[in-house]
Amino acid sequence: MISQKAKYALRALIDLAEASHDDPVQISDIAASQDIPRKFLEQILLDLKHQGLVASRRGKAGGYILLRAPEAITFGEVLRIIDGPLAPLPCLSKTAYHRCVDCKDEAACQIRRVFAGAADATRGVLDKATIADAMGDAGRAGAATVLA
Amino acid sequence: MISQKAKYALRALIDLAEASHDDPVQISDIAASQDIPRKFLEQILLDLKHQGLVASRRGKAGGYILLRAPEAITFGEVLRIIDGPLAPLPCLSKTAYHRCVDCKDEAACQIRRVFAGAADATRGVLDKATIADAMGDAGRAGAATVLA
């Protein structure tokens, strides 16, 4: 299960992607239209800013804009920022590898071999699906970036 | 990330599968050979028993046995018992569906469409991989039950 925070982050990014690119969108507007607690969204957008996905302007008429094309932001990237590694085991993460605390011999780990397949499958989907895929009206083909 | 408890459960089942099927294996033996806290393993095996994966005998010379062939116990089933639904969103679970709390229109949910692909991919792997796939020595072909 992905966290509520990750859902909020994705929805906020989709919201930003769908907004006119001319001027920044305010936190409160996103919060209102996506029904996200204002202060919580503040933290989320700050995270996304620190990771280079969005930029902000302060002061009156400030707000947020997307820093990249919606096609260039994947679900996988957002989930890693908010929820941490996608991998089912720490020793299978490409982006945040570390040994399982109780692991004696990684190469011989019986569980690891199976989960490696699961990790690849998940990454295959989430690192290909983008904010752009989630935009627009329901019926759109291409939305389901299936497994090839 | 799967829980420590789920890792223990899988390792315990593999241990049981690799033991001689003649007489029951004691909790303490599994705990020792797999390096799992004894009392914690007790709870885990009880869960697995309640779900019909293993059977137990009490009293002296008691212990646990597998109730099914290792080929007939999937990783997915074990994970669902210990960690709950595999699906990334509650509204995508086949075994424990329920609406997201804040969901207005499920069919139109932009996020859901993408995660549906991820859920299928994960299930595709974990509902095919079995305890038998994880048994035996490292090099074994077939261990990687890849995506087809």
Next chain:
DNA sequence: AAATAAGCCTATCGACTTAATCGACATTAC
């Protein structure tokens, strides 16, 4: 320059979950 409107940032909260432990009880073998 003061007032106001926005984002920035850190701390804190209560509820829940996780990993683990404890202790009393029930059952079986010998």
Next chain:
DNA sequence: GTAATGTCGATTAAGTCGATAGGCTTATTT
């Protein structure tokens, strides 16, 4: 009947999750 074993509920300490609070900084407006 005693020792060995599984059963089961309660408890704990630490961590996470979702959310809120409040002061700070920056920019605009008047």
